[in-house]
Amino acid sequence: MLAGDEHHPGTLPVQRMGPGHHAFLCYDDDAPGWDVLAAFVWSGLARGEKVIVLGPPRLTEAQVRSRLQEAPGPLPASGYERAQLELNSMRELILPDRRFTADRQWQRIVEESRAAREQGFTGLRTYIDMGWVADLGADLDLMMDRERRAGHLFTDGFYSEVCAYDRRRFPEPVLESMCRAHPENLLPRLGHLRCRHGDGTLCVIGEADAVTHGRFARALADLLRGPEPPAGFLTVDLSRTGFLGVESATELVLLLDRAPVHRPVRIRCRERHAGLLRRLGADPAALDVAG
């Protein structure tokens, strides 16, 4: 794991990616990133967004297509049919230019966004494998400069982008710098859970399911044992939780019951999780529901 990855304030699972997000993803042999890519594509198709995948340049379009078809059922097939899902490369995207410049790429993204709006899509999302840098012989500093100054593409909440870095092909300092330069940082695989403690708050990032339940339960116990919170109550923050299963939701309801009177627990969550918690018996007054 990168040092910056551990504390990145925008870490989230791919399921929580939304319009306006500009996310960093680092992959390697252990976490090849295909399930993250597939989930990014499926979610975009389901939301009615146009999806463009600039896959690893070392793979042919047929190979990328086959990887996307491997898991996914009917979604990509219908996406291709409706021209909602497009496989491309940075080399082709910037044509007729042959040399990468940030301005040229931004211009093309603005054009693609405009076309997506005109075609009635609800957004445009792109997955960009950063292998294009070596493929085009581009300068690393140029690429990093582009990443740092790309914020204007995301301000109107229509466009979102994942920049995927193969850990084996970039120097560690570049990866650290790029991790920091992106407002969002994706968990490396589906089914992953990170629990972060701080100031009486437990932030649950990723998926609290049967496999990760043990870690989730330990994190809740640690929250109760932790130092006195500044706000007087303890908080479990589920705003970046991609999935909350029955076992883990039950554990949360138990926590509400077990918390000492002088250190009550509040749960910050979306309506999706609040509904589940209420059905399992959570006191609605303990739930801070947003969006």
Place this chain on the structure above:
Amino acid sequence: MAVESAGGPPGIGEELLLRRRFGSADIPRLRVLVESCAALCGLPEPRRGEFVVAMDAVAGNVVQHAGGHGLLELARTAKELECRVTDRGPGFTEDVIPDLAPGVNGACRGRGLWLTRLITDRLTVASGPAGSIVTFAMVLY
């Protein structure tokens, strides 16, 4: 996750959206797939999220109690989104599902199925070729 086309023999009047063999490691991907298909079928929030929780609970039961592997089929009928999960376990009946809300203290067998029955519009447990078939559905409008 073993790949099967979504072209298996559908029931009468249904469109088969997914047909996947699964084990524990496949369930996160199945959740995303099922959620995406449910969104495409027009199942709104918060019911879509509840459908995924139900799928996870039923598939998790297969992994924990019925041999570790199962087959998930997701189908759309004129009125419903239906999920069928088939296993090769020892088999069980709906009697194991508690009638009343299980207390949160201590392990309670059947909590996932109890919740599934509560949040879906239909839940049945039947004997399959070798184990059980759990079917649940939600009305799409």
